[in-house]
Amino acid sequence: MKRREFLFTAFSAAVLAAPARAATAQMQVLKSPTCGCCRAWIAHIENAGFVVDVQDVPQDVLWAAKDRAGITAELSSCHTGLIEGYVIEGHVPAADIQRLLAERHDTIGLTVPGMPIGSPGMEMGDRRDAFETLLVLRDGSTVVFSSHT
Template identity: 55%
Template sequence: MILTRPLIIAATLFVSALAAALPAHASSEASPAIEVWKSPTCGCCQKWADYLTENGFTVSTKNTTQGMLNRIKAQAGIGPKLASCHTAQIDGYTIEGHVPAGDIKRLLEERPDAIGLAVPDMPLGSPGMEQPDGKTDPYEVLLVKKDGSTEVFAQH
């Protein structure tokens, strides 16, 4: 088949228009965007945000009051038993506390029908809570279901 110059140009324009019309496919190189609400004076919250950046996330931090943070948690379905010092949102999920980056990435890959993940309190050795002496406490990452119940998502 012999292609004429006008046909080649038309085909090229068609392929370019088709590529522009298709939704961008999330690649492994894309940085997931996460918004973190925290107290402006909480150092461990900022350490966790920095840790996420180091692990490939695009982090936006929002300093807020404790009252507003409590409202954000409540609106997201995070009760007092699950609470920690900061709350984040990523791709429709809520991330409460010092959740490891790998667990967040797994959540985004598996896409369970849930509110998100929580690490209640502030366990020693969790991301952002590293200790100079290397001390760590075992802790669980909980999957928070839409009915408010939880199940263990990961253990560290």
């Protein structure tokens, strides 16, 4: 099996598995090898105490993983994470991930669509655009999980 097929298969299997509590919050992140904002977001996540396994993958593999996980183009961003059976799409703040893991919602996961300036990994000086973290429900719809101003 080729490396990209293995990564896609392993990621897909984990997405479809039921959420399970882990002793240490460990996240797998798929990203493009050249994305600087992804690296900055990963540093934010690691600074919050998460252990991150980063996989640089070609764009077609990344988009296939998003699709398989239930992340549509409208909900997507530049990187996709997986933690305890949840998908974390884009520049989701670590505090929102911690809250999701504590509350254990029966959902696909969280997303911050696009790349809002001021979100973790997208810092640009003092500029900060308001953004929302969305909870992605199993039917593909979303509700606001938290608002950031």
